[in-house]
Amino acid sequence: MSHYKAPDHKKEQFRRYLEKAGVVDSLTSVLVALYEQPEKPTNALEFVKQHLGTPGLTAADTEALQQEVEDLRLRCARLEEENLELKSRIQCDEPSEETPATE
Incomplete structure (x- = not known):
């Protein structure tokens, strides 16, 4: 069974869109904050939700x-x-x- 793959230019265009919108930077900073937690939270998704919200x-x-x-x-x-x-x-x-x- 063959899976549809988006053309590389569409992936690249989407990546640039996410970077321009600041999504990549926000996600990176939240993931870095999670990584740097000395005691990892039991619910990582909740941590991400809280830290992605309004500062x-x-x-x-x-x-x-x-x-x-x-x-x-x-x-x-x-x-x-x-x-x-x-x-x-x-x-x-x-x-x-x-x-x-x-x-």
Whole structure:
């Protein structure tokens, strides 16, 4: 069974793209940091994920941001409900166009 191989120029083009985007440098620095750990983490993938994320952002920061997002989603849902309710009340309070206004 034959496996499809991308032409060498496509591989080279992709490699240049990764280098230009800074992906190669980021991956290299994370892997070097993992290599230099005196005590290797039990979950290397989690180490890579944490160190590839936003620099200086801790797990606690991430958790706090996720909680804030959830709180804002709930607030948005409540405000949408309130908005619909207020629109409904306004429509009920407005005189219809068929009924002449009394002066």
